[in-house]
Amino acid sequence: MHHLRIDSEDVHSPTFAGRSFEVDVPKFRIPAAGMSPRSAYELVHDELNLDGNPALNLASFVTTWMEPEADALAAETIAKNLIDQDEYPQTEAIHERVVSMIARLFHAPAHANPVGTATIGSSEAILLAMLAHKRSWQQRRRAAGADASRPNMVIGADVHTCWEKFARYFEVEARIAPMSEQRYTIGADQVQELIDESTIAVAGLLGTTFTGQMDDLAGINELLARVEREQGWRIPLHIDAASGGFILPFSRPDLEWDFRLSQVRSINVSNHKYGLVYPGMGTVVFRSAEDLPEELVFHINYLGGDMPNYSLNFSRPSSAVILQYYNFLRLGREGYERIVSTVLANAAALATAAAKIDGLEPVTDGTLLPVIALRASDPAELDLALLSRRLRERGWIVPAYTLPPDAEHIEVLRMVVKESFSRDMVDLLVADLRAAVRELRGAKHTVRRRARPHC
């Protein structure tokens, strides 16, 4: 969201010494006349050079590289609108296959009639899942003649912003379990204190945004199963597997975090993270069609045919879905296993080397998810925000931020290792990290030494 500069007369002055542009090009007004495709390309391309280099971006989980064949498919399918199911029936068939493959990967039971859809990302997937749980809860309450006006949901302070967005946009009370000095995830003990008969769902994370750790999903599941048996409260567990949903099935297939847990009614994943496709793709899967109230599904017929639709938006390019299909065929399970194992090995190498740097200590070691969080051994001596800025001077994008309440006094530096991050880059980053830490700690000492003579 931007404050719009509708009265600004800022211009791009003629560039390329007048070879391409003879007049100024306005920045906040549609130009009166156009320009050649080449000139427009150059202007936009050059402006974008000011962005960071995606290959050095360790801040984000999102895919920054795909194979040239995938790029070709992306270009071929960007003009096909995913919503036009009647016009592009094969695209829709592929959409159905992709979501089915994911539901199967997450052990959705076929007899329960699972349903799901591709979304723009995990945020949309989570909003859709929680909206369905809210509506189901309201229906159950009304059928029982009970008050349905004050729904709540239980989440840890370790959730991504999109969870709080759901609470605010869809008017559900967010009951937030705090973190503590040593614990940056939640378990059954924290959840138990907050649930009641008006809890529409509990969120469990397979990979927190802050540290990449996992909530105690089995423990929370057990609690919710017991509560259902003893109190009759049917509280769904939603798993936010935005970042872990394409890691754990390949790295630790025996770890039960998905529909194998009895109370898990819905799962989201960001395909544009470790599904290894470009930004613009997530998935939501419900254990059963019964978890998605029919009144929320729109049946659209004005593009021809009957198109059942559950989404927050309408038109979108089909390329992300096609790219996920490409990856599934291209890599197979074996390919994902190989990539995930290499990414985790690179993350472990980075964690081990970074932990040896004087002044830093690990918060997570990158063994569950390829996410490494480090804190300063002595925050008075090493400012991580400054360290992050120093690394940026070398091109690395490595954010520093504080953990959520009640651990907000802890600042961490987080690095997300992706497929495109090689072992060689691990070594280069560690060398830069070591040099920057040494320099910043040295600067602190120098400042202190200089300050002393005044006393």
Ligand SMILES: Cc1ncc(COP(=O)(O)O)c(C=O)c1O
């Ligand atoms: C745990 C978690 N949930 C949800 C999201 C939102 O995902 P998306 O960017 O796909 O909307 C993120 C993004 O980083 C995340 O880490």
